Amino acid sequence: MTDLPTVHVAFPSGYLQCVVYVVGGPQGAVVxxxxxxxxxxxxxxxxxxxxxxxxxxxxxxxxxxxxxxAWRFRERGLKLVAAPYTAEVLRAGGHQxxxxxxxWVIPTEIDLVPADGAVLDLCGFPIRVLHTPGxxxxxxxxLVETEEGRVAFTGDLLTTTAQxxxxxxxxxxxxxxxxxxxxxxxxxxxVLYRGHGRVAEPAVDFLRRTLDTGRAGEWRLYAEFHxxxxxxxxxxxxxx
Numbered sequence: 702m703t704d705l706p707t708v709h710v711a712f713p714s715g716y717l718q719c720v721v722y723v724v725g726g727p728q729g730a731v732v733x734x735x736x737x738x739x740x741x742x743x744x745x746x747x748x749x750x751x752x753x754x755x756x757x758x759x760x761x762x763x764x765x766x767x768x769x770x771a772w773r774f775r776e777r778g779l780k781l782v783a784a785p786y787t788a789e790v791l792r793a794g795g796h797q798x799x800x801x802x803x804x805w806v807i808p809t810e811i812d813l814v815p816a817d818g819a820v821l822d823l824c825g826f827p828i829r830v831l832h833t834p835g836x837x838x839x840x841x842x843x844l845v846e847t848e849e850g851r852v853a854f855t856g857d858l859l860t861t862t863a864q865x866x867x868x869x870x871x872x873x874x875x876x877x878x879x880x881x882x883x884x885x886x887x888x889x890x891x892v893l894y895r896g897h898g899r900v901a902e903p904a905v906d907f908l909r910r911t912l913d914t915g916r917a918g919e920w921r922l923y924a925e926f927h928x929x930x931x932x933x934x935x936x937x938x939x940x941x
Contacts, residue, residue: 705848706730706826708894711747715740717933719766719896722854724845725753728825732758732779733843733854734896738770739933757782757813757823761856762840763790764870765799767896769936772809780812782821784832786839786872788814794939797837797871804939805932833858833885835878837870842885850891853904857896858882863907865915867922879915882908 706726714720718740722733730753736744748755758774760783761767768783768791775781783791790797794808815821817832829844836857843854858881860866865878886908893900893907900907914920932938 704825706824706845707848708845708852709747709751711751712736712740712744714897717766717769718744719856720894720898721747722894723748723751723753723755724824724826724828724847725751726824726826729754729756729823731755731823731828732774733894734759734761734767734856735770735774735779737766737768738773738936741770741773755779759783759828759841759843759854760787760791760811761842761854761858761896762837763787763795763798764837764857764868767856768809769798769806772807775809775812781809782813782815783811784830784839784841785814786834786837787811787841788839790839800871802932805936807937807939829888831881831884831888833881834872835874835881836866836868838872838874838877840881842881844888844890847892851889852892852894853885853888853890854894855885855896858885859893859895859900859907859911860921861895861898861900862921863910863914864919864921865911867920869922875915875920879912882912882915886912 712721717737788811796803
């Protein structure tokens with residue numbers, strides 16, 4: 702018997718929706734990236750099925766498929782955690798959340814803004830916070846010691862193909878992405894949980910290959926703008 706936390710996928714990636722992870726331990730659980738709200742009923746059902754009381758939602762960055770629905774979770778009593786830039790954008794209801802539809806971005810208060818390297822004890826187990834800018838200036842990764850070993854939740858900093866990625870986002874940085882990948886490698890995680898799926902191979906091998914391809918200039922373009930996509934009817938437009 703172990704008291705180490707475990708990772709559960711509450712909802713897989715979908716339209717305007719990242720993978721929603723729940724990390725649970727002896728005193729409760731946290732959500733990694735609540736998502737957009739487009740699949741809210743399914744996400745909440747997946748969280749309920751874990752059987753864990755969830756107290757916090759940890760945001761890896763501010764983009765629509767990861768954070769647009771964060772305000773809904775806060776209204777349900779969860780506390781929100783984010784790096785400084787992400788907190789600033791969400792508090793302001795900034796266009797960086799959803800470039801195509803900024804009027805759908807609801808200003809959202811962030812309860813906890815941890816420093817780089819901070820260790821949080823939210824549910825009886827430590828969560829180490831790494832500021833890992835690159836994909837956006839406000840990306841954060843979260844490290845947790847689990848039954849699988851040390852796992853890292855990295856949001857969209859990394860692709861699934863070990864190619865360094867550019868998402869066309871305001872504030873994207875090649876140097877920042879490479880430096881953040883190096884920082885993750887130094888942390889020696891065993892498993893990587895990305896914003897859109899788990900990396901199948903050993904984390905250290907994957908990070909090394911990502912650095913190699915990035916330094917060689919082999920970057921992959923992701924997340925072109927999609928102005929023809931329409932917000933689902935379940936999403937709430939900002940009141941002005």
